[in-house]
Amino acid sequence: MKSGSNLEKILAAGHFAFTGELGPPRGANIEHVKEKAQHLIGHVDAVNVTDNQTAMVRMSSWAAALLVREMGLEPNYQMVCRDRNRLAMQADILGASALGIRNVICLSGDHQQFGDHPNAKGVFDIDSTQLIDTVRRMRDEGTFISGEEIDGLPKMFIGGAANPFADPFEWRIHRLAKKVEAGVDFVQTQCVYNMDKMREWVKQAVDMGLTEKVYILPGITPMKSVGMAKYMKSKVPGIEVPDDVIKRLQGAEKGKVAEEGIKMALEQIEEFKEMKGVSGIHLMAIEWEHRVPEIAERAGMLPRPVID
Amino acid sequence: MSNENTAGVDTDRIKKRLDSRKAKMKLSLAACAHCTLCAESCFLFNARDNDPTYMPSYKFINSIGVLYKKKGVVDRATLEDIRDVVWGRCVLCTRCYCPFGIDIPEMIAFARNICREQGVFPDYEEKGSIHAG
Amino acid sequence: MVKAKRKPLEEIADAISAYGKVLTVGCGGCVSVCLAGGQREVQELNAELELTLKEKGTSKTLGNYTVERQCNMDLLQEMDDMVGGYDCILSMACGAGVQLMAERYPNIPVFPAVNTVFIGVDRDIGMYEEKCRACGECVLAYTGGICPVTRCAKGLFNGPCGGTNNGKCEVSQEIPCAWLDIYERLKGQGRLDDILKLQGVMQWQNQLQRTVVQPKFEKRYYK
Ligand code: SF4
Ligand code: SF4
Ligand code: SF4
Ligand code: SF4
Numbered sequence: 191m192k193s194g195s196n197l198e199k200i201l202a203a204g205h206f207a208f209t210g211e212l213g214p215p216r217g218a219n220i221e222h223v224k225e226k227a228q229h230l231i232g233h234v235d236a237v238n239v240t241d242n243q244t245a246m247v248r249m250s251s252w253a254a255a256l257l258v259r260e261m262g263l264e265p266n267y268q269m270v271c272r273d274r275n276r277l278a279m280q281a282d283i284l285g286a287s288a289l290g291i292r293n294v295i296c297l298s299g300d301h302q303q304f305g306d307h308p309n310a311k312g313v314f315d316i317d318s319t320q321l322i323d324t325v326r327r328m329r330d331e332g333t334f335i336s337g338e339e340i341d342g343l344p345k346m347f348i349g350g351a352a353n354p355f356a357d358p359f360e361w362r363i364h365r366l367a368k369k370v371e372a373g374v375d376f377v378q379t380q381c382v383y384n385m386d387k388m389r390e391w392v393k394q395a396v397d398m399g400l401t402e403k404v405y406i407l408p409g410i411t412p413m414k415s416v417g418m419a420k421y422m423k424s425k426v427p428g429i430e431v432p433d434d435v436i437k438r439l440q441g442a443e444k445g446k447v448a449e450e451g452i453k454m455a456l457e458q459i460e461e462f463k464e465m466k467g468v469s470g471i472h473l474m475a476i477e478w479e480h481r482v483p484e485i486a487e488r489a490g491m492l493p494r495p496v497i498d
Numbered sequence: 499m500s501n502e503n504t505a506g507v508d509t510d511r512i513k514k515r516l517d518s519r520k521a522k523m524k525l526s527l528a529a530c531a532h533c534t535l536c537a538e539s540c541f542l543f544n545a546r547d548n549d550p551t552y553m554p555s556y557k558f559i560n561s562i563g564v565l566y567k568k569k570g571v572v573d574r575a576t577l578e579d580i581r582d583v584v585w586g587r588c589v590l591c592t593r594c595y596c597p598f599g600i601d602i603p604e605m606i607a608f609a610r611n612i613c614r615e616q617g618v619f620p621d622y623e624e625k626g627s628i629h630a631g
Numbered sequence: 632m633v634k635a636k637r638k639p640l641e642e643i644a645d646a647i648s649a650y651g652k653v654l655t656v657g658c659g660g661c662v663s664v665c666l667a668g669g670q671r672e673v674q675e676l677n678a679e680l681e682l683t684l685k686e687k688g689t690s691k692t693l694g695n696y697t698v699e700r701q702c703n704m705d706l707l708q709e710m711d712d713m714v715g716g717y718d719c720i721l722s723m724a725c726g727a728g729v730q731l732m733a734e735r736y737p738n739i740p741v742f743p744a745v746n747t748v749f750i751g752v753d754r755d756i757g758m759y760e761e762k763c764r765a766c767g768e769c770v771l772a773y774t775g776g777i778c779p780v781t782r783c784a785k786g787l788f789n790g791p792c793g794g795t796n797n798g799k800c801e802v803s804q805e806i807p808c809a810w811l812d813i814y815e816r817l818k819g820q821g822r823l824d825d826i827l828k829l830q831g832v833m834q835w836q837n838q839l840q841r842t843v844v845q846p847k848f849e850k851r852y853y854k
Contacts, residue, residue, distance in 0.1 A: 201831050212831065215730070219644075261665060271785070272785070298785050298787065298792055301784050301785060301796045301801065301802045301804075302803050303784075305713075307827075312784075312785070312786075314785050314787075315833075315835070316787040316833070317785065317786070317787040317788050317789050318789075318792075319788075319789035319830075320786075320788065320789065320829075320830070320831065320832050322833075326834075334720075335761070335832055338791075351673065351793065352760070352793070353792075353793025353794075356791065356792070356793045356794065356795050356796070357791070357795050357796075357797070357798065357808075357811055358811065358814060358815075361814055364827060365791075367827075368789055368827070368829050372829055382794055426803065427794040427795070427796040428793040428794045428795070428796065428799035559811075590659075590699050590700060590703075590706065592703060592705055592706070596811075603705070603706075604705070607699050607709070610659065610699055611709070614670055614697055619659075619669075619670050619697075620663070621670065621671075622663055622664050622666055623666060623671075623756055624754070624756075625756060625759070631681055
């Protein structure tokens, strides 16, 4: 075991993993974290705790990660390259490991221009692929970026992001390969709506032997409304929403659009369960945490396996 | 005293300017032995296939030298020719070396000063404006 | 070359408000080329200042002068006799020029009249584009001559990220994605291998004030 985290155990045992997402509050309100976590406990294997998501100041991800951990929910501690240099990042990896955090997800982060401090100085000292490499080196080689030895190695299961839908498509698999080379253990993908492209990308990963080295967890976000689908299609960079998805939502009965969205997500999950090279799914039910238990139930994900 | 059409040129002002550095200017012009040694040290001269009109000595003689000889009584066209020399053929990198100790860049800068004072300087808003660099 | 943009008039007027005699100094170098702080811009700025002062019912002595390059002490010193007659200097050069001016005349307040924006290229008259952030460790060799430090919003060394969108960067539909351009160029040259390799962390060289001494001159400056 690289880290001994629950997520690692679940995946290593060959179970179909199920991860969720939790955005820390924009304040020190612990109740808010607890309320969101409540819906996820026992329903997911681990939960991504986002790091100043959308470049808005929030409770720090390591602190929120510790809070959910105390509640019995395993955190996937997210770390973005936007806000920290290599010193702070390595320090936080050590601190998080010391306090029992076992999964880290290495991301570039949304550009600060999107957030509430658009004139902040973006750090971007190292990039997400290099961060993966850094954590792997700390864990496996016991050295910092500088080459100096570490006293007490951090135990981390290393996650990353992948987007099969961004341009150029033919490059996407190579970018995954680079992250694998850097040492990523699992990747969660951008929200999947274009299943054709997804199948093709996963197949490439299988053919290149990448899925022997990395667990792939496709990202699923149920559509709540036609408006949301259209917004995602036109406004969110890197997300591809095919027209037939929008048509299907438009065709739903009045008041049943969200239900249709959930149905589509469930169908996707069913397909992913059978897809070679896919090891689980990552459910991003944005501001819809309270629907997670229902979705998990209907997707046949419950009960979650328990491994000691 | 001169048949130049000096309309639009404040020749008195040029003269006053020239007088302010007369000694140095005179000495510099007299000291130039046309040895062409300064040429080698000018990167523009080298970059322009040793075109003699890029020689530092050529540039200062055809700018401040002209103004001195004519005692500042020049027409606008002459100032514009000087402009093309001191801006178009020199970037004032100040790296040229004269074995007789002439400070060529200072002389070229001096010629630029005089042109500027007369409102003659490169117009970078124009396409294809002179621009030695 | 260095590219700059003039500061808003109010900010400049505010900076000099306490001084009666102001010398506005242009630079004949980069800022002339990018139309921010050359002789013409000096005259324009003084005319604008004159006008606002008049509107406010006050006036100042506004001098103007243009030095060929404010970043060169030899060229700057010709102002020595002139500056004594002024209470402050408004420099229209880039940050380097302003600083050398302030160093030469340490007893006179020197204010910047432009914002120094970047090292870039001329796209057209009046239009300039950033190209380099002087990182001191140029990586253009493996990025097809396209700078990821400057042009990629997240300064990635292993791009393109998942946000690249119809050839544009995720931050704006106006900004081309640097890494897509890098990819296309290297693909065209059959050099994609260059970016298939994992690029290690950058050794930033622009974290301390730097001095360049060319090897030929090391003997002269270092004992
Ligand atoms: S100052 Fe002018 S003449 Fe002298 S070396 Fe530089 S470009 Fe050549
Ligand atoms: S002072 Fe600045 S703007 Fe002027 S020439 Fe030097 S670098 Fe260029
Ligand atoms: S890599 Fe560095 S030196 Fe090279 S162009 Fe980019 S910022 Fe400039
Ligand atoms: S979209 Fe392109 S330019 Fe923008 S951050 Fe991503 S890789 Fe960099």
